[in-house]
Amino acid sequence: MNLRAFLGTCLGIALLTVVVLAAPAGAVQFSLAHGANGRCLDCHSKPDLGTIVVNGERKSLTVDENMWHDSVHSRLDCTACHAGFQPREHTAKEKDGWYEQAKLTACSDCHADQFAMYSGSFHGNLVMGERDKRAPSCADCHGSHGIISNKSPGFRASVLHMCGRCHDEKSGTYLDTYHGKSFRMGAMSTAVCTDCHGHHRILPQSNPDSTISKQNVAATCGKCHEHASTRFASFLVHVDRSTPRSSIWVWLMEMSHSLLIAGLFLFGGLHCFMYFYRGLREGLYARGEH
Amino acid sequence: MASIETDIQGEAAAFEPTPMAVPAAVAGHTHFRRFTAFQRWVHFFIMVSFSTLVLTGMPLKYSDQVWAQRWMGVIGGVQNAGMIHRFAAIIMVSCVICMLGFFARILIKSKGHFWGPGTMVPNGQDYQDLKAMVGWFVGKRSRPHLQLDRYAYYEKGEFWAASAGVTIMCVTGAMMWYPQLTTRIFPGIILNFAIVNHSGGALLAMGFVVVFWHFFHAHLRPEAFPMDKAMYAGGLPLEEYAHERPLEYERRVREGTLDEVLVAPVSETRMKVQNVVWWIITGAALFLWAVFTLFVVWVTVNWIGSF
Numbered sequence: 269m270n271l272r273a274f275l276g277t278c279l280g281i282a283l284l285t286v287v288v289l290a291a292p293a294g295a296v297q298f299s300l301a302h303g304a305n306g307r308c309l310d311c312h313s314k315p316d317l318g319t320i321v322v323n324g325e326r327k328s329l330t331v332d333e334n335m336w337h338d339s340v341h342s343r344l345d346c347t348a349c350h351a352g353f354q355p356r357e358h359t360a361k362e363k364d365g366w367y368e369q370a371k372l373t374a375c376s377d378c379h380a381d382q383f384a385m386y387s388g389s390f391h392g393n394l395v396m397g398e399r400d401k402r403a404p405s406c407a408d409c410h411g412s413h414g415i416i417s418n419k420s421p422g423f424r425a426s427v428l429h430m431c432g433r434c435h436d437e438k439s440g441t442y443l444d445t446y447h448g449k450s451f452r453m454g455a456m457s458t459a460v461c462t463d464c465h466g467h468h469r470i471l472p473q474s475n476p477d478s479t480i481s482k483q484n485v486a487a488t489c490g491k492c493h494e495h496a497s498t499r500f501a502s503f504l505v506h507v508d509r510s511t512p513r514s515s516i517w518v519w520l521m522e523m524s525h526s527l528l529i530a531g532l533f534l535f536g537g538l539h540c541f542m543y544f545y546r547g548l549r550e551g552l553y554a555r556g557e558h
Numbered sequence: 559m560a561s562i563e564t565d566i567q568g569e570a571a572a573f574e575p576t577p578m579a580v581p582a583a584v585a586g587h588t589h590f591r592r593f594t595a596f597q598r599w600v601h602f603f604i605m606v607s608f609s610t611l612v613l614t615g616m617p618l619k620y621s622d623q624v625w626a627q628r629w630m631g632v633i634g635g636v637q638n639a640g641m642i643h644r645f646a647a648i649i650m651v652s653c654v655i656c657m658l659g660f661f662a663r664i665l666i667k668s669k670g671h672f673w674g675p676g677t678m679v680p681n682g683q684d685y686q687d688l689k690a691m692v693g694w695f696v697g698k699r700s701r702p703h704l705q706l707d708r709y710a711y712y713e714k715g716e717f718w719a720a721s722a723g724v725t726i727m728c729v730t731g732a733m734m735w736y737p738q739l740t741t742r743i744f745p746g747i748i749l750n751f752a753i754v755n756h757s758g759g760a761l762l763a764m765g766f767v768v769v770f771w772h773f774f775h776a777h778l779r780p781e782a783f784p785m786d787k788a789m790y791a792g793g794l795p796l797e798e799y800a801h802e803r804p805l806e807y808e809r810r811v812r813e814g815t816l817d818e819v820l821v822a823p824v825s826e827t828r829m830k831v832q833n834v835v836w837w838i839i840t841g842a843a844l845f846l847w848a849v850f851t852l853f854v855v856w857v858t859v860n861w862i863g864s865f
Contacts, residue, residue, distance in 0.1 A: 502746030536770030547780030
């Protein structure tokens with residue numbers, strides 16, 4: 269074999285290697301950017317596609333393209349979560365039971381750690397153990413097509429509303445605390461639900477592993493409040509001042525304050541109003557009486 | 559004097575003091591010094607810090623309201639407001655400490671002052687005065703000319719209400735400022751109590767002391783309208799004072815201590831400057847009064863509506 273033939277063979281092998289290795293990558297790139305998702309969006313970007321009921325909640329079949337493109341997951345195939353869906357009118361076989369399956373597996377394929385924490389949580393147990401359809405799975409807090417980073421201010425700002433959909437009373441009493449008031453006033457670094465209760469692995473107070481259990485609550489407060497003790501943490505965070513059922517002592521104090529304020533305002537108001545009225549009627553203001 | 563005396567009806571007018579010869583030690587000292595410079599400066603700093611505390615605290619209390627959120631934006635957000643609030647609180651606490659020192663001095667130096675006729679402690683005469691005024695308000699009698707010593711019943715009432723209020727606000731505020739330290743001694747629920755008291759006390763202070771009481775008696779009462787200048791100028795003409803507080807005047811003449819509190823009126827030029835400042839303060843005070851009054855009306859309507 270002469271030198272020329274040898275070099276030609278080497279070049280051929282090299283070219284072949286490049287093509288063999290690069291082709292699938294190119295194909296995947298093609299499919300992610302324009303291929304399969306484009307075919308889904310052919311229909312699902314139409315605004316008048318109608319609605320379906322998922323888990324008792326009416327949802328639009330239209331996907332907000334902009335929201336989807338802005339989200340971290342826009343690099344994924346639609347079918348990464350909507351497994352088994354074909355680009356045509358979907359059959360009952362594809363649709364039925366898909367959500368029940370997807371909410372358990374769609375996220376955990378990539379986010380196994382988070383899913384493991386969630387599985388051991390109160391919420392996870394409700395969903396997987398007790399099959400409670402109202403209990404939250406991943407998408408109920410994180411959303412689906414418009415998932416944004418949990419580090420983004422938008423996500424943090426939405427936490428209160430997110431938890432409040434079920435824990436309405438708790439978010440109400442939270443808003444009555446300094447944390448809640450300043451959070452609502454835009455101080456985003458203030459503690460919000462997840463800072464004290466945790467996120468994926470939320471456990472009831474009675475569980476020793478909970479962030480707010482007797483054993484852990486001081487450490488939880490201590491994340492922000494240096495040297496926080498258990499006694500410091502015994503401050504009643506979720507207390508409704510307007511009812512004795514929440515805390516009889518706080519309610520009594522609130523009521524006595526309200527009565528004191530009402531009484532003094534009434535006395536002061538009448539005193540100065542009548543003084544003013546008599547002064548006007550007897551012309552004391554007009555005369556510049558001193 | 560004469561024209562004023564004819565306006566006064568009712569039996570109280572009979573006790574109008576007969577003008578006595580003024581034992582003026584220094585010629586030209588025609589004004590009665592009601593408040594010393596120290597007292598007026600303390601009052602000024604309390605006024606400024608109180609307004610600041612209200613303006614930075616109230617938006618947090620009413621954080622669910624749009625006006626509160628807007629205003630919080632104007633003053634630079636919660637953290638900023640909290641810093642200003644604490645700074646103003648330090649000024650107010652300093653004023654309180656000054657006042658405590660002042661009271662201690664009174665108690666030690668001038669024996670008998672605390673329980674004497676010029677006292678701040680309410681007594682039977684104050685009850686009689688209040689009764690006479692209420693009688694006038696409801697039309698049962700003609701306008702009384704109160705025989706006042708140094709302080710009227712409404713000033714005494716305000717003094718004790720404000721003292722109790724400022725104590726509660728300082729204590730509860732400090733508790734919330736240092737919650738870790740507080741809960742070393744007390745259980746955590748003390749912080750819940752602190753919040754209720756601080757928030758309720760703030761509304762009470764603003765509404766009662768400012769809207770219904772202090773502003774009214776210092777600015778809007780017919781005898782003072784548009785502003786009682788004693789706290790601003792320090793002194794007021796002796797005749798005016800003798801008419802307004804006959805008992806103190808008589809007492810000082812009797813004891814021969816009148817010239818201790820007589821001062822010269824301020825100079826013409828200074829008066830002109832002062833008058834400009836005075837109109838600014840009065841205008842601002844009346845404006846704030848209107849705003850606070852509207853606010854308290856709004857709070858009251860909401861409160862009644864909540865039942």
